[in-house]
Amino acid sequence: TTPAPITAPLPTRSSTPRELRNVIGGEFVDGVGTFEKIDPVDGTLVAVVHEAGPREVDRAVAAARAALEGPWGRMPVAERARLLRRVADVVERRSEELVAAEVGDTGKPETLARDLDVARAAANFRSFADTASAAGLDSYLTELPDGRRALNYAVRAPLGVVAVIVPWNLPLLLLTWKLAPALASGNTVVVKPSEETPSSATLLAEILAEAGIPDGVVNVVHGFGPGSAGEHLTTHPGIDGVTFTGESSTGSAIMRAVAPRVRPVSFELGGKNPAIVFADADLEAAIAGLARSTYLNTGQVCLCTERIYVERAVFDEVANGLAAHARRLRLGRPEDPATTTGPLISAAHRDKVLSYYDLAIREGAELLAGGGVPTLGDGLDAGSWIEPTLWTGLDNANRTVREEIFGPAAVVMPFDTEEEAIALANDTDYGLAAVTWTTDLARGHRVAQRLRVGMSWVNTWYLRDLRSPFGGVGLSGIGREGGLHSLAFYTEPTNVCVQL
Numbered sequence: 001t002t003p004a005p006i007t008a009p010l011p012t013r014s015s016t017p018r019e020l021r022n023v024i025g026g027e028f029v030d031g032v033g034t035f036e037k038i039d040p041v042d043g044t045l046v047a048v049v050h051e052a053g054p055r056e057v058d059r060a061v062a063a064a065r066a067a068l069e070g071p072w073g074r075m076p077v078a079e080r081a082r083l084l085r086r087v088a089d090v091v092e093r094r095s096e097e098l099v100a101a102e103v104g105d106t107g108k109p110e111t112l113a114r115d116l117d118v119a120r121a122a123a124n125f126r127s128f129a130d131t132a133s134a135a136g137l138d139s140y141l142t143e144l145p146d147g148r149r150a151l152n153y154a155v156r157a158p159l160g161v162v163a164v165i166v167p168w169n170l171p172l173l174l175l176t177w178k179l180a181p182a183l184a185s186g187n188t189v190v191v192k193p194s195e196e197t198p199s200s201a202t203l204l205a206e207i208l209a210e211a212g213i214p215d216g217v218v219n220v221v222h223g224f225g226p227g228s229a230g231e232h233l234t235t236h237p238g239i240d241g242v243t244f245t246g247e248s249s250t251g252s253a254i255m256r257a258v259a260p261r262v263r264p265v266s267f268e269l270g271g272k273n274p275a276i277v278f279a280d281a282d283l284e285a286a287i288a289g290l291a292r293s294t295y296l297n298t299g300q301v302c303l304c305t306e307r308i309y310v311e312r313a314v315f316d317e318v319a320n321g322l323a324a325h326a327r328r329l330r331l332g333r334p335e336d337p338a339t340t341t342g343p344l345i346s347a348a349h350r351d352k353v354l355s356y357y358d359l360a361i362r363e364g365a366e367l368l369a370g371g372g373v374p375t376l377g378d379g380l381d382a383g384s385w386i387e388p389t390l391w392t393g394l395d396n397a398n399r400t401v402r403e404e405i406f407g408p409a410a411v412v413m414p415f416d417t418e419e420e421a422i423a424l425a426n427d428t429d430y431g432l433a434a435v436t437w438t439t440d441l442a443r444g445h446r447v448a449q450r451l452r453v454g455m456s457w458v459n460t461w462y463l464r465d466l467r468s469p470f471g472g473v474g475l476s477g478i479g480r481e482g483g484l485h486s487l488a489f490y491t492e493p494t495n496v497c498v499q500l
């Protein structure tokens, strides 16, 4: 049965706050209390959200378990893939509602939500429908010393009931990046969206029901992390694994939470991503690329560049060119097509980013662009706006260069040799993504391979093939997502060995 709509989802931003409930076993369920979601554009109320307590989380895990043991768990992969393609179709048909939900929560420009977040949500479902349909089994014909043979082959069962915990920066994109492979592999899930972005996950639950995903396969519980829905979920004995995207320190807390029951985790965590610009680069392309990799989504993408190493001969040209780009960005209302840059997600996050703006100056940075809070008028000054910022004058010894800021800000630093650039880029506890700008083909490959990261781009950034491995090393995560890598996490192989 298709659940009744949570509320009428809003096709445009509206002054009427939505009421968002937990979604458990196909029903909309009240919580133990409610919390408010504030619009970072202008400080108004977007939604009143029902917070799940231990009882609601327990019901959600039980609903997921029941669905796993029902027809879903035995459904042929071709049938699940057909349903996922239907989900993609409904995502596209209802894309403007999803855009409104995403924009209402994050304040990001509508064009960005439409072209990146919602487009990728549909692509995620189609990609994993294809990957799961095409995936084969391991099989080995084993030759024994005595001349006999054995056949080894591995069948794959779903991991089980999976806890899916996601952040606020690309809420729908990152949720569907986990949901699509989890469902393609036959799992059932309990989703805990970020408290900052409850809307698109709730709307997606409606879309999944409309597309025919059975009740209880996807459950959504709202709330915070510690002492709330996030912790209730990760400490629940009924979950079989956790897939998490968010801060490294939260990943560490989740590892501790699942340690007593030894559950598998898949972690996509923070970054402090370097870019390297060689003097032989196409500088115009490099500067435009750096502007994108530093400032897209107000710097709130885990892949965003925060450290820029530039060969000394072109240092001034690159630093000044990027600063000019930063000053040209247009902060404004999400529905204005001229807007390039939205606010930060919340007042609390702006406080954190501003603390780094202060720290950079105290550490001796020279400010090339931004550095503070803009005055925008037009009712926006109650929002969480911040200026796109660029510094020079710091090095790898400074905290500004070592700690993830997760805002629209980067430090430009000089280098003299290829070896030095690689060493500086690798001098970090993180290891998520890197970009190398050069027109020397051999150097591009050479440097890209030596950077200690999960994703190493050359002359581009955030160009994704959804079949390729995605993830990080060090503090940036555990495991890889993408194509067969995702399916490996969401399934448990059983090897069968037959003596022939």
Ligand code: NAD
Residues within 6 Å of the ligand: 165, 166, 167, 168, 169, 170, 174, 192, 193, 194, 195, 223, 224, 225, 226, 229, 230, 231, 234, 245, 246, 247, 248, 250, 251, 253, 254, 267, 268, 269, 270, 271, 301, 302, 404, 406, 432, 472, 476, 477
């Ligand atoms: P966060 O870690 O604060 O929160 C992420 C999610 O975890 C939220 O849903 C939150 O409620 C929940 N949570 C928090 N504490 C918890 C706990 N103790 N137990 C269970 N759940 C808990 O992260 P954020 O601020 O929402 O997102 C920004 C961070 O995410 C940045 O560090 C960014 O680099 C990272 N990120 C990484 C990737 C990637 O692919 N590597 C992608 C996007 C964002």
